[in-house]
Amino acid sequence: MENIQITKELHVCMGLNTCKYQGYSGTNNCAGMGDCSTVNHPCHTLNECRGQGGCGLFGTTEEFCFPSQNNCRYQGSCGAPILNSRFIAQGPNKGLSVWQLARKRFEEKRSASNLPFGAPPAGPYGPSNEYINQLKNQPADTDNSSCGQSGSRSCSYIADPAERAKAAYARVLTMEEKSAAEMNETLKTCPPRVY
Amino acid sequence: MNPGKLFKMPTAVNPSNFEEVMQQAIALELATIPTYLSTYYSINRAQNQDTLYSKLQQQLGAATGNAELDINSLAQELKVDILVYANKAAALIMSVAIEEMLHLALASNVKQAIVSPPDLLGISKSLVFPTQLDGHEPEFPINAAKLSLQQLSTFLQIESPDPFVDPADTPETDNSVEKYKTIGQLYNAIINCIQNNFPGPYAASPQLLPPQKSAPPRPYYSQNSINTVYYDRNHNPVFGSADDSGELIGVTDAATAVAAINEIQHQGEGNTSLDHDTLKFDANNMPIPLPVVNGEVQFKAGDYDDGSKKELSHFDKFLEMYSLGVYYQEKFAKINGLDDFFSYFVYTQESNPKQADYDQYGTQALSLCSQLGNAIFTYILLMIETCYYKDEATQFDVFMYGIHKSMIWLLSGVGNTINSYTYYKNFQAYTAALTFEYFPFENTPGKTPKQQILSLVDQLAAADPDNWSWLTDPKYAGYWPALPDVRLDHTVIPDMPVIPA
Numbered sequence: 001m002e003n004i005q006i007t008k009e010l011h012v013c014m015g016l017n018t019c020k021y022q023g024y025s026g027t028n029n030c031a032g033m034g035d036c037s038t039v040n041h042p043c044h045t046l047n048e049c050r051g052q053g054g055c056g057l058f059g060t061t062e063e064f065c066f067p068s069q070n071n072c073r074y075q076g077s078c079g080a081p082i083l084n085s086r087f088i089a090q091g092p093n094k095g096l097s098v099w100q101l102a103r104k105r106f107e108e109k110r111s112a113s114n115l116p117f118g119a120p121p122a123g124p125y126g127p128s129n130e131y132i133n134q135l136k137n138q139p140a141d142t143d144n145s146s147c148g149q150s151g152s153r154s155c156s157y158i159a160d161p162a163e164r165a166k167a168a169y170a171r172v173l174t175m176e177e178k179s180a181a182e183m184n185e186t187l188k189t190c191p192p193r194v195y
Numbered sequence: 196m197n198p199g200k201l202f203k204m205p206t207a208v209n210p211s212n213f214e215e216v217m218q219q220a221i222a223l224e225l226a227t228i229p230t231y232l233s234t235y236y237s238i239n240r241a242q243n244q245d246t247l248y249s250k251l252q253q254q255l256g257a258a259t260g261n262a263e264l265d266i267n268s269l270a271q272e273l274k275v276d277i278l279v280y281a282n283k284a285a286a287l288i289m290s291v292a293i294e295e296m297l298h299l300a301l302a303s304n305v306k307q308a309i310v311s312p313p314d315l316l317g318i319s320k321s322l323v324f325p326t327q328l329d330g331h332e333p334e335f336p337i338n339a340a341k342l343s344l345q346q347l348s349t350f351l352q353i354e355s356p357d358p359f360v361d362p363a364d365t366p367e368t369d370n371s372v373e374k375y376k377t378i379g380q381l382y383n384a385i386i387n388c389i390q391n392n393f394p395g396p397y398a399a400s401p402q403l404l405p406p407q408k409s410a411p412p413r414p415y416y417s418q419n420s421i422n423t424v425y426y427d428r429n430h431n432p433v434f435g436s437a438d439d440s441g442e443l444i445g446v447t448d449a450a451t452a453v454a455a456i457n458e459i460q461h462q463g464e465g466n467t468s469l470d471h472d473t474l475k476f477d478a479n480n481m482p483i484p485l486p487v488v489n490g491e492v493q494f495k496a497g498d499y500d501d502g503s504k505k506e507l508s509h510f511d512k513f514l515e516m517y518s519l520g521v522y523y524q525e526k527f528a529k530i531n532g533l534d535d536f537f538s539y540f541v542y543t544q545e546s547n548p549k550q551a552d553y554d555q556y557g558t559q560a561l562s563l564c565s566q567l568g569n570a571i572f573t574y575i576l577l578m579i580e581t582c583y584y585k586d587e588a589t590q591f592d593v594f595m596y597g598i599h600k601s602m603i604w605l606l607s608g609v610g611n612t613i614n615s616y617t618y619y620k621n622f623q624a625y626t627a628a629l630t631f632e633y634f635p636f637e638n639t640p641g642k643t644p645k646q647q648i649l650s651l652v653d654q655l656a657a658a659d660p661d662n663w664s665w666l667t668d669p670k671y672a673g674y675w676p677a678l679p680d681v682r683l684d685h686t687v688i689p690d691m692p693v694i695p696a
Contacts, residue, residue: 059414059417059420060406060414060416060417061417061438062406062414063414087432089419089420089421089423089424089434090417090418090419090420090434090438091438092438094419094434094438095432095434155430156429156430157244157274157275157278157279157428157429157430159248159267159271159274161245167430168430171430171431192408
């Protein structure tokens with residue numbers, strides 16, 4: 001793992017921190033306003049701690065319904081950070097946004113405990129690859145996705161690279177808007193936790 | 196019985212040979228996994244599209260007779276043909292391999308409930324490629340081989356829902372074996388034996404079970420992962436398996452045993468009571484493909500294995516890839532300057548590669564890499580076998596920290612990297628591949644299977660630091676060092692895995 005300061009809360013993505021100053025940069029004023037994950041791990045079974053499974057690409061339907069809420073080390077269902085383009089690969093919500101569901105679960109937990117939370121800094125749909133590269137001062141072509149052996153969601157087969165990027169952006173946006181519109185249905189179709 | 200066959204089958208299924216027959220059924224399911232994975236790893240499913248486009252553009256431009264063509268748009272069309280087919284073939288093969296792992300567990304649950312635990316290491320010791328399905332009529336060789344129409348033909352014969360006649364096959368001549376023409380017929384004989392002789396309820400014993408309310412966590416089976424996803428021509432994701440196509444089944448009596456076996460049959464062969472496609476061969480002894488209309492293969496109701504008709508059976512997934520493969524191979528052959536369709540995305544893998552060939556070739560890193568692949572494959576089987584001796588808490592640890600990690604990361608890590616090595620045999624260059632041979636772990640005190648695996652890891656990292664130095668980097672201790680410690684006597688060392696400081 002990289003970029004871990006041991007005094008920081010470990011969480012899997014932008015907008016999923018539970019405390020002030022606990023985002024990647026440590027400048028956030030409130031829970032839910034952290035700018036990026038404080039852990040990076042590539043995938044399923046490779047997380048070091050409780051609550052670090054990013055979800056979406058390898059795991060069960062139930063795990064995918066509760067992203068970043070794994071109970072133990074190595075039980076995480078997928079890598080962190082969770083990009084806005086990552087979609088759920090299994091279960092009734094296949095093809096919908098992982099980050100939005102993770103954020104919804106985070107908000108549910110905060111609300112259940114009457115704890116405040118703020119708006120996520122990269123917007124309501126999760127962090128893009130470009131956002132993370134800018135935040136971390138990484139080269140623009142750094143790929144922050146994880147687990148992918150099946151090509152990238154933020155891609156297309158168009159020949160011209162500029163048009164390709166535009167088409168990919170539009171496709172991800174469509175998925176983000178659909179995921180937001182169907183969030184209530186997503187929560188209904190998710191099976192309850194059995195453990 | 197020819198050498199290379201998995202087991203010698205008795206002439207009928209009855210209570211006295213039921214244990215042996217179930218072991219044979221498990222062997223059939225297990226044998227398909229390395230067969231399909233060998234082909235899966237031969238596919239370059241996510242190559243650089245711009246490099247591929249340039250290559251096609253250059254080939255089309257350099258060939259005579261293409262002056263009238265719009266080279267750029269044709270290169271684009273062909274590029275998408277290749278990328279989508281390669282990714283789809285890999286995703287569908289992986290979706291079948293995952294369901295074969297489910298079948299392995301279902302057959303093992305049946306054997307465990309009625310007679311005894313599965314002996315997976317015993318099967319692995321006997322499994323040598325090329326192999327054959329003992330008692331299958333007609334006989335045909337099963338190779339661990341790269342993706343090709345011939346290999347897809349073999350897959351179709353394995354999964355065929357109906358008896359078939361291939362003029363190239365040898366008639367089964369051994370009268371000492373139970374003759375069957377499809378795997379489904381073998382399972383029907385097993386079902387009859389269970390219903391007539393083993394009504395249950397059976398004594399409780401460790402099995403791999405489905406998730407249940409108020410039960411310990413059992414996240415053992417999931418149909419889809421990112422590896423079963425492919426993208427259509429518009430780059431929209433398509434999922435290889437439907438959610439309602441199957442799940443683990445705990446076997447407690449004849450009804451649940453039959454349900455488990457029915458699930459194996461339906462996923463493999465589809466719904467044979469409905470109108471479905473069958474395996475027929477042409478004069479060249481190759482399967483007759485289905486017609487392709489607007490890039491789509493047309494199927495019948497009985498070709499699906501799920502109620503919602505969203506997932507084709509194993510047979511029909513392979514029939515789809517075979518039919519599309521024929522279609523694209525013919526399309527590419529008609530255009531001047533192009534190579535064979537499959538050559539654009541399939542590595543030049545030898546059929547049935549052997550560790551001995553790698554050892555003889557003399558590249559130490561290749562030899563060690565292959566040994567590590569065989570060791571982790573054998574260890575996966577040991578871990579699955581161990582689940583049938585342990586309580587649920589231990590099963591969970593072994594499965595989550597061992598089997599999942601090994602399948603998704605460790606075996607695939609080796610499988611996807613070993614192809615960076617080239618070796619020569621009989622003056623022919625080949626891309627190296629996993630050999631899926633049994634790894635003979637030493638059974639000596641102080642030398643556990645896990646320690647032997649970690650020793651190979653250390654040796655490989657030292658032999659080829661460019662590719663493998665990360666293996667011993669403490670940053671990646673969650674990979675190999677974090678494997679659970681499972682012994683050959685099925686002992687699991689408590690509180691494992693332990694990450695080194």
